[in-house]
Amino acid sequence: MIAWRWLGLGLLAAGALCISACRTTTPLIAMHSAAPPGAFFHLTPLRPVAELLPIALAANPPREPGPFRPTALTELAVLDPTIKLDIRYATNRNFLSTPIYSQARAFLQRPAAEALVRVQRALALEGYGLLVHDAYRPWYVTKIFWDATAPENHKFVADPEHGSRHNRGCAVDLTLYDLKTGDVVPMPSLYDEMSERAYPHYEGGSEVLRRHRDLLRRYMEAEGFAVYEYEWWHFDYQDWQSYAIGNMRFEDVLLP
Numbered sequence: 561m562i563a564w565r566w567l568g569l570g571l572l573a574a575g576a577l578c579i580s581a582c583r584t585t586t587p588l589i590a591m592h593s594a595a596p597p598g599a600f601f602h603l604t605p606l607r608p609v610a611e612l613l614p615i616a617l618a619a620n621p622p623r624e625p626g627p628f629r630p631t632a633l634t635e636l637a638v639l640d641p642t643i644k645l646d647i648r649y650a651t652n653r654n655f656l657s658t659p660i661y662s663q664a665r666a667f668l669q670r671p672a673a674e675a676l677v678r679v680q681r682a683l684a685l686e687g688y689g690l691l692v693h694d695a696y697r698p699w700y701v702t703k704i705f706w707d708a709t710a711p712e713n714h715k716f717v718a719d720p721e722h723g724s725r726h727n728r729g730c731a732v733d734l735t736l737y738d739l740k741t742g743d744v745v746p747m748p749s750l751y752d753e754m755s756e757r758a759y760p761h762y763e764g765g766s767e768v769l770r771r772h773r774d775l776l777r778r779y780m781e782a783e784g785f786a787v788y789e790y791e792w793w794h795f796d797y798q799d800w801q802s803y804a805i806g807n808m809r810f811e812d813v814l815l816p
């Protein structure tokens with residue numbers, strides 16, 4: 561049985577994560593103002609991920625009519641090594657509590673990656689850098705998320721029949737770090753925290769935290785990224801719909 565809960569607290573909760581940010585329907589958000597700050601979202605997979613992986617790898621993404629721009633996935637850490645990574649789906653620190661990605665790497669379509677580097681350079685003048693949690697996500701991972709989730713909770717995850725925005729290589733989840741100390745900059749909520757604090761227009765919390773969040777958004781928007789209305793950390797690059805759903809594993813991405 562699936563248990564949606566705040567880790568360690570057993571509080572049933574419902575809401576949207578970045579796993580669902582990329583759905584085609586309006587996310588169902590149930591706000592829990594009583595949820596503790598920093599609470600971490602967790603789901604017990606229906607079946608072990610090790611069993612779901614070969615099934616997902618053998619499946620095929622939906623056929624899309626197109627036409628689409630050619631895929632040109634670019635590795636962020638190669639393009640600009642000052643962009644830091646904390647790829648949660650390559651660790652246990654994600655909603656399934658087990659690594660899903662085979663490697664801790666981050667890719668975006670080249671125009672989006674180059675725009676992100678421009679954001680990084682502009683933010684450096686303010687004393688900040690970008691810390692990326694997730695970017696291009698192969699379609700098979702979206703299928704694992706779906707297959708790991710009980711049908712009554714499918715509204716919380718992206719339907720593999722439609723894919724996730726992350727599958728197209730123009731979506732990125734990220735936050736700020738302090739260039740001097742290297743420390744992650746505090747925001748109104750944690751990454752993938754499931755509460756109203758995750759909303760980019762959330763007016764609670766301290767002014768300092770909101771200023772950090774709004775600074776990130778301002779610099780991202782200046783380079784063609786749009787924030788997701790329920791998650792301050794999720795941004796889509798312009799024209800993201802013009803790329804097809806990708807299913808290439810990280811280890812198979814050919815770099816120029």
Ligand SMILES: [Zn+2]
Binds near residue numbers: 578726732793
């Ligand atoms: Zn996202």
